[in-house]
Amino acid sequence: MLCLKNLLDTWNLNKINSRYKKIVKNLSKDVNKRKINIIFVNCEASKWAYQYIYEKFAADDRFNVKVVISVYDMLRKKKYNYLEYEKKAKENYDFFKNQGMNVEYAYNFNEHKYIELKKFAPDIVFYDEPPAISKAQSIDNVSKYALTMYCSYGSCITNGDNERDEIYKKLFVYFVDNNFARQNLIDYGFKAEQVYLAGQPKTDAYLKEINIKNRLWKTDKKHIIIAPHFSFDNNTVLRFGTFNWNYKFFFNYAKEHNEYEFIFKPHPSLKREIIKRNLMTVEEMNEYYKSWKELPNAEVYESGNYIDMFRTSDLLITDCNSFLFEYLPTLKPVIQLINPNSKGHNEFGQKIIEGYYKAKTIDDIEYYLDKILVKNEDNLLYKRKDIIKNILMLPKNGVNTIVYDYVNNILDSNKGNE
Numbered sequence: 001m002l003c004l005k006n007l008l009d010t011w012n013l014n015k016i017n018s019r020y021k022k023i024v025k026n027l028s029k030d031v032n033k034r035k036i037n038i039i040f041v042n043c044e045a046s047k048w049a050y051q052y053i054y055e056k057f058a059a060d061d062r063f064n065v066k067v068v069i070s071v072y073d074m075l076r077k078k079k080y081n082y083l084e085y086e087k088k089a090k091e092n093y094d095f096f097k098n099q100g101m102n103v104e105y106a107y108n109f110n111e112h113k114y115i116e117l118k119k120f121a122p123d124i125v126f127y128d129e130p131p132a133i134s135k136a137q138s139i140d141n142v143s144k145y146a147l148t149m150y151c152s153y154g155s156c157i158t159n160g161d162n163e164r165d166e167i168y169k170k171l172f173v174y175f176v177d178n179n180f181a182r183q184n185l186i187d188y189g190f191k192a193e194q195v196y197l198a199g200q201p202k203t204d205a206y207l208k209e210i211n212i213k214n215r216l217w218k219t220d221k222k223h224i225i226i227a228p229h230f231s232f233d234n235n236t237v238l239r240f241g242t243f244n245w246n247y248k249f250f251f252n253y254a255k256e257h258n259e260y261e262f263i264f265k266p267h268p269s270l271k272r273e274i275i276k277r278n279l280m281t282v283e284e285m286n287e288y289y290k291s292w293k294e295l296p297n298a299e300v301y302e303s304g305n306y307i308d309m310f311r312t313s314d315l316l317i318t319d320c321n322s323f324l325f326e327y328l329p330t331l332k333p334v335i336q337l338i339n340p341n342s343k344g345h346n347e348f349g350q351k352i353i354e355g356y357y358k359a360k361t362i363d364d365i366e367y368y369l370d371k372i373l374v375k376n377e378d379n380l381l382y383k384r385k386d387i388i389k390n391i392l393m394l395p396k397n398g399v400n401t402i403v404y405d406y407v408n409n410i411l412d413s414n415k416g417n418e
Contacts, residue, residue: 012145013169018142020172024410027123031411035063038407039122041106041137044088046127046268048304052204052400057407067104068120069093072252073134076112082282083271090222095303098275117245122146131167139170147410151201151403153229154322157349160238161231164188175201175403176186177325178393180348196406199399202320205307206329207398216299216309221261222373225309226250227318230269233277234341241265242319242337243270244279249293249362250317253369254298260373262298263309265288267320315372317365321345324352328392331385333378335359335368351391355384 022184027036038057040050055061060188067136086109096103097384098358103264104114114136117125124147127215148171155177164185168174176182185195217223232241254262258382266289274285292300307326310316316327319337327334336356345353357380359374371377388394395402 009166011195012140016170019143020147021125023145027073027147027411030123031062032168035062035064036123036411037121038066038126038129039063039066039117039120041070041117042067042092042096042125042128043070043132044128044268044409045092045304046302046306048095049128049151049153049201050126051201052398053151053201053307053403056398056400056404058102063101063310065102067096067101067103068117068139069096069103070114071133072129072132074132082327089159091303091397092321105121109131111126114322117142118145119334121353121418124149126150127171130171131165143170149173149175149403151175151198151399152177152361153201153202155325156184157325157341157345157352158238158240158321159346164190167195168179168271173406175399175406178348179257180346184346198406199376199395200325200395201399201403202307202326203329204398205305206311206394210308210311216263216301217261217312218299219261219297221297223257223263223313224254224262224373225263225265225316225318226254227265227316227320227323228267228270228337229318230267230273232279232339233273235277236257236273238319238343240319240342241273242339242340244277245276246337246362246365249365251288254292254295258297260297262292262295263313264292264298264300265309266300266302321349324349324356325357328352328355328384328388329394331381331388333371333372333380335365337365348391351387355380355387 001414040054042048054065054088069089070097071085071089075083088106093103093105106117108115114134117137125142126149127133130150144149150168150171169190171194174185174195175198176185176195179197182195182197186192193290228243228247229241230246231238269284274280275282289300292298313332315333316323317335317337318324319339324334324336334356336353336358338358338360340360357368359368
C-alpha cells in the first residue's frame with residue numbers, strides 16, 4: 001500500500017508540475033497584453049509576512065494585487081467554536097482594510113462555505129500556511145489555473161518536519177530565508193529550482209523608518225515583550241513551548257512591576273493548545289487574556305506588522321522560533337525560554353541562538369531579568385552583532401525585491417518558452 005501511495009503522490013506531483021509549465025507559457029504571452037493578478041491568501045493576520053511584497057507589486061501598474069481572507073479548515077470544527085473563527089476573520093479583514101489595502105473575503109459566512117479562489121481570477125497565489133488551507137482553496141485545485149508561491153511566515157531554524165511538509169512540494173516555488181534550509185529541503189526530495197533563497201520578508205521592515213502608527217507603547221518605561229509559543233505539550237510536533245510552567249509567573253511579574261511596560265504577544269495557536277491540552281478551561285483561558293488587557297502597564301497584541309513593536313522594545317522573552325530570527329536585527333537582548341524536550345534547532349538556528357540568554361527555570365528567568373533590566377548588563381551584545389554581520393541574510397534592497405524580480409523573470413517571454 002505504501003508503494004502504491006508513493007506512486008500516486010509522484011504521479012500527482014508530475015501532473016501539477018505539467019500544469020505550471022502551461023501556466024508560465026500562457027502568462028509569458030499575456031504579460032504585455034493585460035495586468036497580472038496576484039492574490040495573497042490570509043487566515044491569520046498575525047502570520048502576515050507579505051506586507052512589503054504586496055506593496056512592491058502594488059506599486060507596479062502591470063499587476064493587480066489583493067488580499068483574500070479565508071479560514072483555516074480545522075477551525076470550523078465544533079470543538080473549536082470558542083475560537084470564534086468568524087469574528088477573527090473579520091478582525092483580519094479590518095487589519096488590511098485599515099491600511100488601505102485591497103481586500104476581500106474568500107469565505108461565505110452566511111452559507112459557511114469557502115469561495116473558490118478561481119473567482120478572483122488569480123495568475124499567482126501566495127499562501128500564508130498551505131497545510132492548513134481548505135481543500136477548495138488547496139494547491140491541488142489552484143494549480144489548475146495559477147502559480148502557487150509561499151514565503152514562510154516564520155523562519156526555517158528548527159529540526160521540525162513541519163518545514164518540509166509534503167504539501168510544499170506541490171508549490172511552484174517555496175521561498176526560504178537561509179541556505180541551510182534550502183539544502184535541507186533539496187536533500188529531502190524538493191527540486192532545486194523549486195526552492196529559492198530570498199530571505200525572511202518580515203525583516204524588510206528594518207529597512208524602513210519606524211512607523212509611529214505601529215508604536216503600541218504608551219510610556220517611555222522599559223518595554224518588555226512576552227511571546228509564548230503554543231507547543232508546550234510533549235505530544236506537539238515541535239515541543240518548544242514553555243507556557244505551562246511560566247504563564248502565572250509572567251503575569252504576576254508584570255502586575256508587580258509597574259516600572260516596566262509589557263506587551264503579551266501569544267502565538268495564534270496558543271488558545272487552541274491551552275484547551276486541547278487541558279491546561280485551563282475556556283473560561284479560565286479567556287480570563288487570563290483579559291487580565292493581561294486590564295493591567296495598566298500591559299497590552300495584548302495578536303495581530304500582524306509587529307516589527308516596529310520589536311524595534312521600540314528593550315527586551316524579548318520568548319520560546320517562539322520565528323521571533324528568535326526576526327528580533328535579531330534589533331540587537332536587543334532576548335531571554336530564550338528552553339523546553340528540554342524540544343525538537344531542537346538546525347545548524348542555522350543554533351548559530352542564531354548563540355546570542356541569547358537561556359532560561360530553563362523560573363530562577364533562570366528572574367536572574368536574567370535582574371541582570372538585563374536592573375543592572376543593565378548585556379554581555380552577549382557583541383555576539384549578536386557578529387551573528388548579524390556573518391550569518392543573517394538582510395538583502396540591501398529587501399526580500400520583496402528578490403521575490404518581485406523572481407516573478408518578473410518567470411513572466412519574461414523567453415523564460416516562458418524554455
